[in-house]
Amino acid sequence: MTSVGDSIHPYVVTTTVENWNRFAAINDEFIPHSMDDQAAISEGFPSAFGMGNIQWAYLHNMLRTFAGVNGTIMKLEIQFRRPNTKGQTLTAQGKITAVTDGVISLDIWTQDQEGNQLAHGSAVVRPSTWVPA
Amino acid sequence: MSNISEAMQAAVGTVTGRTTSYPISESDIRKWALAVYWPGQPPAMFIDPAAAAKTVHGGIVAPEEFNPFAWIAPAHEAFIKNAGKLENNNPDNPEIALGMSGPGLKFQLNGGMSVEYGVRMRAGDVITSESSVGEYSEREGRLGLMLFSRGISTWTNQKGEMVKRTTGTLIRY
Numbered sequence: 395m396t397s398v399g400d401s402i403h404p405y406v407v408t409t410t411v412e413n414w415n416r417f418a419a420i421n422d423e424f425i426p427h428s429m430d431d432q433a434a435i436s437e438g439f440p441s442a443f444g445m446g447n448i449q450w451a452y453l454h455n456m457l458r459t460f461a462g463v464n465g466t467i468m469k470l471e472i473q474f475r476r477p478n479t480k481g482q483t484l485t486a487q488g489k490i491t492a493v494t495d496g497v498i499s500l501d502i503w504t505q506d507q508e509g510n511q512l513a514h515g516s517a518v519v520r521p522s523t524w525v526p527a
Numbered sequence: 528m529s530n531i532s533e534a535m536q537a538a539v540g541t542v543t544g545r546t547t548s549y550p551i552s553e554s555d556i557r558k559w560a561l562a563v564y565w566p567g568q569p570p571a572m573f574i575d576p577a578a579a580a581k582t583v584h585g586g587i588v589a590p591e592e593f594n595p596f597a598w599i600a601p602a603h604e605a606f607i608k609n610a611g612k613l614e615n616n617n618p619d620n621p622e623i624a625l626g627m628s629g630p631g632l633k634f635q636l637n638g639g640m641s642v643e644y645g646v647r648m649r650a651g652d653v654i655t656s657e658s659s660v661g662e663y664s665e666r667e668g669r670l671g672l673m674l675f676s677r678g679i680s681t682w683t684n685q686k687g688e689m690v691k692r693t694t695g696t697l698i699r700y
Contacts, residue, residue, distance in 0.1 A: 407567075416562040422597040425616060437634045438670050446637030447592070451563035454592050463572050464583040467591050471641030473696075515639070522583070 396498065396521075398490050405456035405486040409444050409478055417448045431480070443477035449484070449504050449513050456486040457502070457519055464522030472502065472515030483507040488517065496520055530630035530674045530699075531663045538625050541660045543610075547602040548595035548654040556589045556650065563590065588647040591691075595654045618699045621676055625660065630674060630699065638675055638696035645689035653685045661694055674699045 407413065411429065418424045423445055426433035434442045450472065457467050478484055485505050492499040498521060503514040553576070560569035571578035572587070579587040589595075609626035619629025648654060661677025676697050682690040 413565060416565050420559050420562045420597060421594055446640070448563065450640060451590070451592050454590060455564060458570065458590070463570065467644055469641075469643050471639070473639035474637060513639075515641075 396490070396493055398493060400490045402456065402460045402488040402490070402500065404488075405452055405459065406483065407452060408481070408483045409448075410480055411442060414442075414444050414448065417445060417451070421445075421447060423447060434477075439477050439479065441480045443479045446474050446513070449474070449478055449486075452484065452486045452504065453502055453513075453515075453517070456488060457500075457517055460488065460521060461519045462522035466520040467517065468497070468520060469518040470502075470515065471517075472513045474513045476506075476510060476512045478504070478506075478512050482512075484512065491516075529665060530632065530672065531665060532628070532630070534627045535622060535625075535630075535663055535676075538622075538627070538660045539662055541625065542606055543624060543658045543660060544606050545604045546596055546600045546656045546658075548656075549599070549601055551589060551593075551595050551648055551650055551652045551654070553587050553650045555595070556587055556593065559593050560590055563592075584647060584649070586649060588649045591642075591644055591647070593648055595648065595652075596656060621660075621678065621697065632674060632699040634670075634700050636698040636700075638698035640693060640695050642691050642693045644691050646684065648684070648690055654682050654690060655684075656680045656682050668698075668700065670700045672700065 414428045425445065427437055428442055428445050431442050461467060488500040488502040490498055490500055498519050500517045502517050504512045506512060557574045560573035572582050573590060576587055607624065607626050611623040611626060613620045613623055618632050618635040622629035658678060658680045661679045664675045666673055678695050681692045684690055
């Protein structure tokens, strides 16, 4: 998987308050709208929703698998577009956009089980397993 | 009507402070990895010293997105002398930290992030973060006029090596 247009292996996780509570505990990120449906509803959302930082981590999980244990994530940027609400199956995905001297650029995103993008951005990675085509 | 005051605009580029972490422990790294991979298992390189020793890193390193400043930091040097007291989840915190009035918006969201990584964080590292004020902008969104404010932080380790440079975007409405 080192050609432009190739998709990389996705990272899939069903997201609930169990995921978010664990993340809140390590990142001291106890935001009411990620803990309490009523707090999220009062802000105009349908239910509690996950922190952006945990989607950020899931995208890193995907890129680490792609890069391998000796690979390097060099750059990453994303914009959040929709909330990751309770019970969604979140899939982090990536598609290769450029390959230059062992450095791979990708479009990356997260989406829900219906294909709606939750976050979108780009990444630059130097995989440990990369070999010239 | 814009929520970006002249004082907010003038603050762009201001270096606001420097925070130093406690030394990172292998336990901190294991807990982080277990949480971000839950309900799956994290890669052995984050939890097993023997497996980590066989990698190019020669030992356990932290996941790139690891935060050594969560919960508590032993040292924070504020460069803004008239900074106000921050309150948990107060959307005006970015301006309170600058000693000025915020726009008084009710809600806040993480709008996005960008990062450039340098060296990896590993057990024993002490990380220093220097923070500065990034650009403000506005646009209409589904929930009304949205204020976008950006914060820039540069992390270095105890050797002065760059760990990462991050720009975070906060959306308020």
